[in-house]
Amino acid sequence: MARGIWEGDDRGSLKVINCGLKLKKFAEVPMPNVVQHWILFLAYLTMADVGLISAFVERWHIETNSFVFLFGQMTIPLNDVVTLYLSAHCKFFDAHMNMNTNNTARDAHEFLGATWEETCAEITYNKCVQYLLQWLCDLYNRLIQSNMFECAARMYLLHLVGSTILADKTHTRVEGKYVSLFIDLDRCQDYSWGTASLVVLYDNMRYGTIHDSRQLGGYMTLLQHFPRISKRGDRGAVPAHLPRACRWNAKYAVEGGLMTYRRRLDALLLEDVVFTPYDNDRANHPFALTSMFSRYLRCGGVSVPYQLERCLQKFGRIQCIPCDIPRAPNNIDWEWQTTMRASVAAFWSLYPIATFLREVIADYYAWYLNVSHPLIFPPPTAIAPSIPPTVAHDPHILHLF
Numbered sequence: 001m002a003r004g005i006w007e008g009d010d011r012g013s014l015k016v017i018n019c020g021l022k023l024k025k026f027a028e029v030p031m032p033n034v035v036q037h038w039i040l041f042l043a044y045l046t047m048a049d050v051g052l053i054s055a056f057v058e059r060w061h062i063e064t065n066s067f068v069f070l071f072g073q074m075t076i077p078l079n080d081v082v083t084l085y086l087s088a089h090c091k092f093f094d095a096h097m098n099m100n101t102n103n104t105a106r107d108a109h110e111f112l113g114a115t116w117e118e119t120c121a122e123i124t125y126n127k128c129v130q131y132l133l134q135w136l137c138d139l140y141n142r143l144i145q146s147n148m149f150e151c152a153a154r155m156y157l158l159h160l161v162g163s164t165i166l167a168d169k170t171h172t173r174v175e176g177k178y179v180s181l182f183i184d185l186d187r188c189q190d191y192s193w194g195t196a197s198l199v200v201l202y203d204n205m206r207y208g209t210i211h212d213s214r215q216l217g218g219y220m221t222l223l224q225h226f227p228r229i230s231k232r233g234d235r236g237a238v239p240a241h242l243p244r245a246c247r248w249n250a251k252y253a254v255e256g257g258l259m260t261y262r263r264r265l266d267a268l269l270l271e272d273v274v275f276t277p278y279d280n281d282r283a284n285h286p287f288a289l290t291s292m293f294s295r296y297l298r299c300g301g302v303s304v305p306y307q308l309e310r311c312l313q314k315f316g317r318i319q320c321i322p323c324d325i326p327r328a329p330n331n332i333d334w335e336w337q338t339t340m341r342a343s344v345a346a347f348w349s350l351y352p353i354a355t356f357l358r359e360v361i362a363d364y365y366a367w368y369l370n371v372s373h374p375l376i377f378p379p380p381t382a383i384a385p386s387i388p389p390t391v392a393h394d395p396h397i398l399h400l401f
Contacts, residue, residue, distance in 0.1 A: 001121050001163050004211055005058065005262075005376050005377070006375070006376065006377070006378055009211070010195065011211055011214075012054075012062050012258065013050045013051055013054045013128040013257065013258045014050065014051045014053070014054045014057065014213065014214060014215060015050070015214055015216070016048040016053050016054070016215075016216050016220050017048065017215075018047065018048040018171070018220075018221050020322070025201065029371070029375055033165050048221055050257075050258075051258040051261050052096075052223070052261050052262070053211050053216070053221075053223050054258050054261075055258055055261035055265055055376075056265075056385060057208040057209065057216065057220075057223075058209070058262070058376065059306065059376070060205045060206070060208065060209050061372075062205075062209055063305075063325055064204045064307055064310050064311040064325065065304055065307065066093040066310050066311060068372050068373065068374050069265065069268055069374055070266065070268065070269075070374040070375060071269060071270040071273060072270070072311075072313070072319065072360070072364075072365075072368060073090065073139070073273075073310045073311050073368075073372075074273070074311055074314070075308075075314070076198065076201065076222075076300075076309065077291045077308060077311070077314060077315075078198060078290055078293070078306075079288045079290040079291035079314075079315075081194040081198055082194055082288040082291070083195050083278075083285055084197075086165070086193040086197055087189070087191075087192055087193050088187070088192060088194035088195060088288045088290045088291065089192060089196055089288075090180045090190050090191055090193075091190060091191060091194045091288050091333070091336075091337070092192060092195060092196075092297070092298045092299060092332070092333055092336065093181060093191055093298075093299050093300050094177075094300070095177040095178055095180055095181060095300045096177045096180050097177050099129040099175075099177045099401070100129065101123045101124075101129060101344075102126035103176075104123055104129040104130075104176035105119045105120050105122075105123050107129065107174070107176060107179040107180070108122070108123075108179070110155055111144075111151065111154055111156050111179055111182070111183055112136075112138055112139065112151055113139070113143050113148045113152070113155070122135055126173065128173075129175065129176045130170075130173035130174060130175055130176055131158075131162075131173060131174055131176060131267045132172060132173055133162055133163060133172055133173065133174060133243050134172070134175070135158055136155055136158060136159045136162075137150060137159060139155055140152055140155045140156055140159065143155060144258030146230075150185065153182075153185055154179070154182040154183075154185070156202055156213060157182050158174055158178060158179060158182060159174070160175070161178060161181075162175075163176070164176025164194070164197075164219045165193070165195075165196060165197035165200060165201075165219050166178060166200055167200075167217055167219055168217045169204075169215050169216070169217035169218065170217075171217070177300070180250075182322045193289075193299075195299065197219065197256055197298050197301040198297060198304075198306075199298065199299035199303070199304050200217075200218050200219075200299060200301055200302075201219065201222065202222075203218075203220050203302050203304060204216055204217045204218030204220070205218070223398035240284045242282065252359050252401070262376045263377065265376070266375050266376055266377055268348035271358075271359050273358075274305050275314050275316070275358065276313075276314065276315070279316065289344050290340065290344075291308070291315070292306045292308065292315070292343065292344045292347040292348075293305060293306065293336070293339075293340055293343045293344065294307060294309060294343055295326070295332075295335050295336075295339075295343070296328050296329065296331065296335070296346065297331045297332070298332045298333065298334070301307060302381070303328055303332055305325050305326075305328075307322065307325060309322035309323060309351075310322045313354070313358055313359075313360075314336075314349055315347075315351075316353055316354055317352065317353060317354055318351065318352050318353075318354050318355075318359045318360065318361060319350040319359070319360040319361065319364055320351070320360075320361050320364065321363070321364055321367045335352065370397075390400070
């Protein structure tokens with residue numbers, strides 16, 4: 001995408017839909033305080049900043065799963081999704097892949113409490129193996145009134161993930177295959193929800209980089225918490241254990257929209273970025289060792305490379321020239337479950353801790369600028385700043401998550 005825009009082939013902004021209002025309405029239903037707290041503080045955005053999200057997706061590199069900027073590469077590691085209280089351990093999802101209308105209707109009847117007739121009518125209306133989010137919401141209210149609380153719990157969880165971390169392009173439906181994740185409610189904690197959210201996010205951004213794409217799926221509002229480059233209202237003080245992003249309200253788009261965001265991202269200096277915003281507050285934001293795993297992640301039938309070597313500054317390490325992307329192994333799950341400790345130990349031993357902020361090896365930037373396309377606009381349209389070796393801290397700079 002970056003090269004296409006550079007050469008004048010501009011597709012404009014993507015269509016981005018947000019389910020924040022649906023979650024707000026669902027929050028009006030009586031529920032445990034911990035669940036209501038999660039929705040109001042972590043999934044609260046009701047407006048999507050289309051220009052900002054489009055500008056970030058344009059810089060996504062599908063081979064490395066990282067954003068490309070002039071100062072270097074940046075990604076969203078597992079340690080970031082952990083701040084949203086999503087577990088980054090346990091096993092990958094194994095949702096049913098070969099769903100058809102019959103077993104989609106059967107799952108809704110047996111596990112969601114819908115009658116067979118209304119389930120068949122829903123599948124027929126959708127003409128696919130999906131459920132409408134509004135249908136789930138209406139059914140949830142009826143289940144509560146009928147004291148069918150176990151089915152109501154499955155219904156609520158399916159609606160929640162279908163509106164956030166597992167949202168598809170329609171943003172009005174959720175895949176029927178995800179019902180299997182909630183059949184045994186006691187086993188929900190056995191899944192790695194953090195890796196699932198990351199895989200879906202990576203995969204949707206991969207589709208977003210295709211020139212013919214016009215709409216994004218996934219929980220894309222995760223990309224719009226950047227007070228340095230976008231206009232945000234300040235919500236004031238928030239509890240220390242919540243992500244920094246919860247401080248900001250997404251009320252206004254920047255004048256000029258996508259073009260303004262492109263120029264601001266082109267102009268970002270190395271000194272404009274704080275790579276490790278929670279290093280001084282690990283009591284409230286503990287570091288997830290699983291973030292140091294480096295190979296492939298999986299969610300259902302989708303697998304993505306997870307290569308931290310390209311963004312070592314996110315972990316307070318000296319950035320070096322990374323190795324080539326390895327081929328996907330035959331058994332991704334086996335690597336995740338059996339090589340985790342070895343992968344973490346290798347990370348600690350291979351990559352030394354930086355002696356000053358944003359430290360890189362001597363020839364890193366020469367290599368990076370040779371293999372990357374970090375600018376969207378060609379000079380003199382874009383501002384091409386120099387990259388200093390070290391900078392002082394500025395309280396107004398960009399904080400990533």
